[in-house]
Every structure is written in structure tokens, then in C-alpha cells.
Amino acid sequence: MSTIAAPNHPLAVRMAAIAFVAQNAGVGFMFGSFGLLLEPVEAKLGIARDTSSLGMALVMLGMALCAPLVGTLSARFSLRTLMMAGAAMSAAGYALLAVAGSVGTYLAAYGLLIGPGLALVATVSPATLVTRWFDQGRGRALGLVHMPLLVAAMPLACAAVLAAAGLAATYMMLAGGMALLLLPLLAVVDRPPAMADAVAQDAGAAGLSEKALLRQPSFWALTLAAAAISTGGTLLVTHLAPMVGGWGFDVAEGATLLSVMALAGIAGSLLFGWVADRLGGAIALAINCVNQGLLWAVLLLKPTFPIMLVVIALIGVHAAAITAVFGLALSQRFGAASFGRAFGLSSLLTLPFLVAGVPVGAWFYVNTGSYAGAVVTQIGFYAVGAIAAIATARTRGAG
Known part of the structure; x- marks a missing residue:
């Protein structure tokens, strides 16, 4: 309660x-x-x-x-x-x-x-x-x-x-x-x-130590959900223009999609902050992962430019919300006094995913001639993140 x-x-x-x-x-x-x-x-x-x-x-x-x-x-x-x-x-x-x-x-x-x-x-x-x-x-x-x-x-x-x-x-x-x-x-x-x-x-x-945080399964679960969202955002920002270029979009259309994604993120940060306050940070993380998985699935259909504008804008809304929802989830689970350590430690733990995401996307393209494998892999990552966040939402600490 x-x-x-x-x-x-x-x-x-x-x-x-x-x-x-x-x-x-x-x-x-x-x-x-x-x-x-x-x-x-x-x-x-x-x-x-x-x-x-x-x-x-x-x-x-x-x-x-x-x-x-x-x-x-x-x-x-x-x-x-x-x-x-x-x-x-x-x-x-x-x-x-x-x-x-x-x-x-x-x-x-x-x-x-x-x-x-x-x-x-x-x-x-x-x-x-x-x-x-x-x-x-x-x-x-x-x-x-x-x-x-x-x-x-x-x-x-x-x-x-x-x-x-x-x-x-x-x-x-x-x-x-x-x-x-x-x-x-x-x-x-x-x-x-x-x-x-x-x-x-x-x-x-003063809060939990780093060792104490690392012993908490919920800390790992929340970090995994955050890594899924962060990796997806990094992967798409890097590969969106060449991906849609392969579909026949011109350079200006690719640049427009990137701009729309960035501008939509301004609204997304506020919107998901409100959602997280209403439902809790962990539930908001799960919703974010589920929604992005569905939106990324649309990319497999290679939609037309007008549809892509809507899809990319919605992805931007979700991707930019990571700090608001993840930050609230951490503070609710571990308390405000532990937040700095938890947030800093999770930033380090998500680094391997961020570093690997971009070259993995490039590997799929080089070896298959398509980004479909990278998109499917990221959808799977969102599914794992959603499950992890939902499991964590069962318990909430004092914040």
C-alpha cells in the first residue's frame, strides 16, 4: 500500500x-x-x-x-x-x-x-x-x-x-x-x-552501501530494465538514418525523423514523470518497455514516412523518459538516501549494454544486409526489461 x-x-x-x-x-x-x-x-x-x-x-x-x-x-x-x-x-x-x-x-x-x-x-x-x-x-x-x-x-x-x-x-x-x-x-x-x-x-x-545494493536482486532487475530502454535509444539514434535510407528514404527525411525523436522527448520526460508518480516508478518502467517493444515491432514492417513520423515520435516520448522513471523507481525501492550510490552504480552497469548495442546493430546489417535482426533482438531486450520491472514492482521501499 x-x-x-x-x-x-x-x-x-x-x-x-x-x-x-x-x-x-x-x-x-x-x-x-x-x-x-x-x-x-x-x-x-x-x-x-x-x-x-x-x-x-x-x-x-x-x-x-x-x-x-x-x-x-x-x-x-x-x-x-x-x-x-x-x-x-x-x-x-x-x-x-x-x-x-x-x-x-x-x-x-x-x-x-x-x-x-x-x-x-x-x-x-x-x-x-x-x-x-x-x-x-x-x-x-x-x-x-x-x-x-x-x-x-x-x-x-x-x-x-x-x-x-x-x-x-x-x-x-x-x-x-x-x-x-x-x-x-x-x-x-x-x-x-x-x-x-x-x-x-x-x-x-546515509543509505545502503554499494555492496549492499549489489546484493539486492531488485537493484539488478531495475538496472536491467533501464539498460533495455537506454540501449534502444542509443541504437536507434545511431542507426535510424542509415536504416530508413535502405528503405528508400532520403537524407532529409532521415534527419527529420531524428529531429522529431529529440523534440518528442521533451514531452516524454514530463509525461512519464506524471505516470511514474501515479503508478510507481517500476510499473512505469515496465509500461515503457512494453510500449517500446510494440513500437519497434512496427519498424519490421518498413512503414511509409508519415507513419514513421508517428512511430518515431512515440519512441522518442518513451526513450527520453528513462531518467524520470528509473530515478523514481530507485528512490522508491531504496530510499532517497541511497539514490546517489544506486544511480551512479547502475550507470556503470549499463555501460556494457550501451557499448555493445551499436556494434551489434552494425553486425546484423553487415552480415544480413538488414537491420531486422537488430530490431528483433532489441524487442526481446524490452521484453526482458518489462518482466524484470514488473517483478520489482511487487515491493516498494520508503522514499
Whole structure:
């Protein structure tokens, strides 16, 4: 039986606003600029696409490897300090990219500064901050914070600066934006007073350790469901354009589908946050997996472009909701005090699926001449994720 959540502290809305700015700046600056800047980077450094694109892989690796550490540090140190350190590291990384004259410097900036910096300022910490401050409407708050607004806006801003002032100025704009983020981060308050008092008086109030989480079957089940959703999103973003190109769609139609998927995600984050608040995070995860499995099945029919617009928009709605529904599921099962560790650890555990998903999709295409095998495999993954989430939904911890 669910219990009535306590009213949120008056500062909760302010903390959510700061988390929104931090998450959008960190993720939006990186993922909204990277692809646009590949060609000028290649021209400057004299490198090919396989080398220039390694920056993205190193960022993803740095984020995933550092996420468990950030989760642990969030229980011991101030979130304000961690988030400010992440913003400073990201700003330094972009500034280094502005003056980079070698491949080594280019890759080091992404792998050693921006990737770990994003783990501190944009992935684990904002979700942890919101989870601590919101008892009522936690799913909606997580959904709002993770609306991907800047990911959609940054390509336009970067294109304008790139055309007017060049590559170095574009990177310096990103560095300046991350430096400005330090100002709102000064206002971060780690916990509501009641939670801070509980942690001070009782060491057990700090939540479960990583070892304790790894001994929980429900933690593995929720992580598996989240991995299914994350892998599907990564796989489709990477292979959607070439897949529909093989069906006869032109480049503009493929690009339109990708844009529609991204824009639909803005609504999806809020919608599934509301669903998760009403039904519970684990049930929302299961619904997400089931719906996506059905939507992916439509892809096997190679539908016409108008139908694909609808299907891809619906997939975008579901894919972008992962942080809201998964975050709420974790907090409901293990409590707000354990959230940072649980979220960070699960980020690391999903990395192998994310890394394997894209090349597995390519393997199916190379060996069969079709993406049908990859689509069927992903549908099966969604089915496994749905079963795991439903099994976990039978029990809910205090959040």
C-alpha cells in the first residue's frame, strides 16, 4: 500500500530549477555541439572521422566510470562542491579544446575533463538533488529537470558562432557557459533540514552501501530494465538514418525523423514523470518497455514516412523518459538516501549494454544486409526489461 508523501520543503522548487540548469547545460553543451564540430576539428587537426569521433566515446566512458564514485561522494561531501567541481572541469575541458593543437590534447580534454565533469554536474548530482528535495511529485520533478531543451537548441547556437568566429570561439563560448553555471550552483543546498538532521544523528540514514545494493536482486532487475530502454535509444539514434535510407528514404527525411525523436522527448520526460508518480516508478518502467517493444515491432514492417513520423515520435516520448522513471523507481525501492550510490552504480552497469548495442546493430546489417535482426533482438531486450520491472514492482521501499 502506498503512503501519502510529506509536503515538499519551500526550497524544493529552487533546487529543481538549479538542477534543470545544470543538467541541461552539461548535457546540452556536450551532445548539442559535438557532431556539428567534427568537420572543423578534423580540418584543424588533420584527422579522420574514426579518430575525431573518439571524443564522444571517451566522454561516455568517463561519465560511466565516474558515476559510481560520484554517487559515493554525494553521500559524504556537499553536492554544491561536487557540482561546482564538475562545471569547472567541463569549462576547463572546452577551453583546452579551443587551443588544442594535437590529437592527444583533443582526446584528453574530452576523456579526462569533460566526461568526468559531466558525471559530477549533469548526470548523477542533479537527479540526486531532486530526489532529496521532493517527496511529492518526485517523478514529475525528475522529468522536468531532464527535459532535453538545450540539446535541441545548442546546434543552432554553435552553428552561428562557428560561422561568425570559428572553431576556437565556439569552444570558448561553451567554456564560458559552463563557467557561468558556477553562479547558480552557489545556491545549491544539499538536503532539506529534516534529512540533514537524520543523516547527522544516524549513520544508517546515509543509505545502503554499494555492496549492499549489489546484493539486492531488485537493484539488478531495475538496472536491467533501464539498460533495455537506454540501449534502444542509443541504437536507434545511431542507426535510424542509415536504416530508413535502405528503405528508400532520403537524407532529409532521415534527419527529420531524428529531429522529431529529440523534440518528442521533451514531452516524454514530463509525461512519464506524471505516470511514474501515479503508478510507481517500476510499473512505469515496465509500461515503457512494453510500449517500446510494440513500437519497434512496427519498424519490421518498413512503414511509409508519415507513419514513421508517428512511430518515431512515440519512441522518442518513451526513450527520453528513462531518467524520470528509473530515478523514481530507485528512490522508491531504496530510499532517497541511497539514490546517489544506486544511480551512479547502475550507470556503470549499463555501460556494457550501451557499448555493445551499436556494434551489434552494425553486425546484423553487415552480415544480413538488414537491420531486422537488430530490431528483433532489441524487442526481446524490452521484453526482458518489462518482466524484470514488473517483478520489482511487487515491493516498494520508503522514499
